[in-house]
Amino acid sequence: MSRLVTAYRVLAFVVGILLAFCSLVALPAKYLAAEGGSLQQFGESASIMWVAHGWIFMIYVVVAFLLSRRAGWSWGFTVVALVAGLVPLLIFWVERRVVQKLKAENPDLVEVAHSEA
Amino acid sequence: MWAGHLLALVLVTAAALLGYWQLDAWQTRRADEARDLTRADPVSLASVMGPDDPFPGRSVGQPVTLAGTWLATGTVFVSDREHDGRDGFWMVTPLAIGAADGPAVPVVLGWVADPASAPAPPQGSAELTGWLQPPEGTGEVDDDPTDDVVPQLRVADVVQHVDQDVYGAYAIAQDGVDGLPAADLAQLPDAGRFTAVRNLLYAVEWWFFGAFAVLIWWRWVTEQRSPAPGVPQDEDEDQPDTVKT
Numbered sequence: 001m002s003r004l005v006t007a008y009r010v011l012a013f014v015v016g017i018l019l020a021f022c023s024l025v026a027l028p029a030k031y032l033a034a035e036g037g038s039l040q041q042f043g044e045s046a047s048i049m050w051v052a053h054g055w056i057f058m059i060y061v062v063v064a065f066l067l068s069r070r071a072g073w074s075w076g077f078t079v080v081a082l083v084a085g086l087v088p089l090l091i092f093w094v095e096r097r098v099v100q101k102l103k104a105e106n107p108d109l110v111e112v113a114h115s116e117a
Numbered sequence: 118m119w120a121g122h123l124l125a126l127v128l129v130t131a132a133a134l135l136g137y138w139q140l141d142a143w144q145t146r147r148a149d150e151a152r153d154l155t156r157a158d159p160v161s162l163a164s165v166m167g168p169d170d171p172f173p174g175r176s177v178g179q180p181v182t183l184a185g186t187w188l189a190t191g192t193v194f195v196s197d198r199e200h201d202g203r204d205g206f207w208m209v210t211p212l213a214i215g216a217a218d219g220p221a222v223p224v225v226l227g228w229v230a231d232p233a234s235a236p237a238p239p240q241g242s243a244e245l246t247g248w249l250q251p252p253e254g255t256g257e258v259d260d261d262p263t264d265d266v267v268p269q270l271r272v273a274d275v276v277q278h279v280d281q282d283v284y285g286a287y288a289i290a291q292d293g294v295d296g297l298p299a300a301d302l303a304q305l306p307d308a309g310r311f312t313a314v315r316n317l318l319y320a321v322e323w324w325f326f327g328a329f330a331v332l333i334w335w336r337w338v339t340e341q342r343s344p345a346p347g348v349p350q351d352e353d354e355d356q357p358d359t360v361k362t
Contacts, residue, residue, distance in 0.1 A: 048315065051315055051318050051319070054318070054319065054322045055318070055322065058322060058325050058326070058329075061326070061329060062329070065329075065332075065333060069336070075121075075337060082333075
C-alpha cells in the first residue's frame with residue numbers, strides 16, 4: 001500500500017477515535033454531569049484532547065487532500081473526506097469508502113507494489 | 118462555480134475570525150490571570166524579600182503589608198504619571214520598616230496633579246497594604262537633581278533623600294494615603310507560560326485551516342480552468358510523496 005494511503009488510514013483512525021472520545025465522552029461529561037462532580041472534572045480535563053484532535057486533524061486534512069488529488073477524486077467526494085473528521089463517527093465509514101474506492105479506481109495505490117523497491 | 122467561490126470566501130473569513138477570537142481569548146485570559154495575582158491575599162514584606170535582596174521576579178504586583186514609620190523628609194514626586202487620562206505626579210514617601218532608622222520602602226501614596234497642591238507628607242507610624250513593584254530605571258536623566266521631582270522611581274534617587282538603606286522595590290498603596298487617589302499599578306505580573314495556551318493553539322489551528330482552504334480553493338480554480346485528464350498528479354508539485362512501499 002502506498003505510504004500516502006497508509007498515512008491516510010492511520011490518521012483517519014486516530015482522528016476518528018479522538019473525535020468520538022471528545023464529543024461522545026468528554027463533552028457530555030463536562031456539560032451534562034453534575035457540576036463539580038468527579039465525572040465533570042474528568043470531562044473538564046479530558047477536553048484538552050480537543051487540541052490533540054485539532055492538530056492531528058490538520059495533518060489529516062493535508063494528507064487526505066494530497067490523496068484526493070493523487071486518486072483523482074471528484075471535488076464533492078474530496079470535501080466529504082476532508083469534513084469527515086469533524087462529524088463524530090462519520091470518518092470510520094468514510095475511511096472504508098475511501099479504501100473501497102481506491103481498490104476500485106486506483107489499484108496501484110492500494111495493492112502491494114511489485115514494481116518498485 | 119459561484120457557489121464554490123462563495124463557500125471558499127465564507128470559510129476563509131470564518132477561519133480568520135475564529136482565529137482572531139481565540140487569540141483575543143488567549144490575551145484576555147492571560148491579562149485576567151495577571152490581574153488576579155494582584156488580588157491575592159496580602160503577605161508580609163519580610164516573607165517576600167529582605168532589604169538587601171534583589172527584587173523577586175514572581176512577586177510583581179503581590180499585595181504586601183507594610184508597617185513602619187513615615188520618613189516625611191524623604192518625600193519625592195515622580196513626574197509624568199497618568200491617572201484618569203490626566204498627567205500628573207506620584208507622591209512617594211519612604212516608610213522605614215520596623216524601627217524609625219530601619220531600611221525604607223518607597224511608598225506611592227497616590228496621584229497628584231501638581232506637587233504644589235499636594236497634601237503634607239504623612240508623619241508617624243503607619244500600617245498599610247500595597248502592591249510590590251520592582252524599582253524603575255531606564256537611565257532617564259533627572260534634569261534638576263536638587264528638587265524633589267524625579268523622572269522615575271529609582272532606588273538610587275530615593276537613597277539621596279533618606280539616611281537609611283532602601284529596599285530594591287517600591288510599593289503602591291492600595292488605598293491612596295491622605296485622601297489621594299490611588300496610583301495605577303505600573304507593572305503587572307506575568308501570566309504563567311501555559312495559561313490559556315489552548316486558546317493560542319486553537320488560534321493557530323484556525324489560521325491553518327483558513328490557509329488550507331485558500332490552497333484548496335486555488336487548486337479547485339486551476340482544475341476548473343484546465344480539467345486534468347484523469348491523471349492530475351503530473352502537474353502537482355505538492356506531492357513529493359510518490360514512493361510506494
